[in-house]
Amino acid sequence: MSALDLFEEHRPTLFGIAYRMLGSAADAEDIVQDAWLKWSTVDVDAIAQPRAYLCRIVTNLSINRSRSAAVRRESYVGPWLPEPLVTAPDATGGIEQAEAISLAMLVVLETLSPMERAVFLLKEVFGFGYPEIAGMLERSEASVRQVGSRARRHVQARRPRYDAPAEVRRKVTEEFMAACLGGDLNRMMDLLAPDVTAWTDGGGKIRAALRPLHGADKVARWLLGVLSSNPHLASGVHEVLVNGRPGLLFAPGARPDSVACLEIAEDGTVSALRLVRNPDKLAHVRVPGPPDRGTGPTPSDT
Template sequence: MKPVADVFEEHRGMLFGIAYRLLGSVADAEDIVQDAWLRWAKVTEPVEHPKAYLARTVTNLAINRLRSAAVTRESYVGPWLPDPLVTTPDATDGVELAESVSLAIMVVLESLSPLERAVFVLHEAFGFGYTEIAGMLDRSAASVRQLGHRAHEHVQARRPRYEPAEQQRKELTERFLTASAGGDIAEMMSVLAPDVTLVSDGGGKRRAALRPVLGADKVVRFILGVWQKLPPSPVVSGVLVNGAPGILISAGGEPDTVACFEVADGRVTEINVIRNPDKLRHITAI
């Protein structure tokens, strides 16, 4: 029989992935995984299906945290975006990103109820069956299946129309980065869809729009304003944000801004910008 620590480590990536998708917070997800480990270490009877047992533990801990977090988010300053998972473009490891979802989908998940979100994540991202999930949530299989179908329809209705080729997304990201850094308004406008939306999360701690910015002209003006307010000599790097091409801006050796882009029909249709320093603490400046 494997040592309990080895069994837990074998599933740690999955457990972090579940908690992160439910909470949208790296720090909270890490706390949940640590709490799950403390509970797992105290188990004295043999567990027939450790993966399901640990998934159940993390899911229920995360649902409880999610319900309490909803109260806090009601008083959040400006739009709320999930913590970004940032890696270098050549990263080949990191189970957190192996089954990652885009920041845009994470925002859609935020609009689900805690139970709908849990069922969707467990079924769609990690392949648990509805009967298995029912056991985890202490609900009937029929009710869990209904929750899953409702969540799936909700996400499908709001997810991007199609997934662009990663090379196209990368090229558009690089073009927009070069144009905005150089103040080339014409090139910025050519990359953006006319009805592009920008959502920025500063948490009341850094410059950000309190409401989504709508339209290419307003988005360009907003981004140029952010560039002008950055500390001297910022370092701009192309990175992967939740597995997709994005941008990391560092200043003074600390991460300042993370941005990622949604693309459709050869144009940028949505930009998500995370500037709240609390959401960037886990990121290493490049």
């Protein structure tokens, strides 16, 4: 098998590592391209385990990139959210890996150090053993085990405690979308958990709350305020998968404006909402066919 064929075979895994490490699809693509440049100079016939070798390249490139990214985020305007991966719903596509790439999980991973993130992902998501990981990161196995244990405890303490079934997530997302577009404050309040938190990422380039919003009343009224002052948003709302989970894409005029993803509590209410509006983070989003909604009344019509 040629160097190119081997690289293309493992490209999804390489992108997956880089994206989870950096929370940026654009940066992940850059890392994969840099990995190809390195790989293309290697005598592939001398590489006994191409997958492990390529993952080593991408992991170390990602660790280096994540350090500079952390510096940039110190001056980021408002809450930072990962770039969403938006795809059309596919009834045949499983989402067994959704938790590994959900926005909520990526936010948790962001609280780890680059080394902790790398060890956690390589072990828990991509199935490498500690001896392999130690070789990739040029550390002792004992040190890597310690880092992995610390990272796992950190993630378990911060990840969402309840994982709603896919059908429940889809149903609640649809109902919440209808309530928002219809300007139905009472229904929105019913669907939002009393202690719901909303993060909105505009990056200082588009309207977004500069701090997390807490409480059903504050979250609902803020969302209605955005929709009432931007009624065009209701003209192109698509039900999509956001990192493998039901979400919403607002794309008036076939231009991505916002991507929303909800976390659902055990009682079926929305416990968290993440809204990405920074246009730089939506540049790679492809708008699907005709919108699923947009014919109903907007908040400004009620």
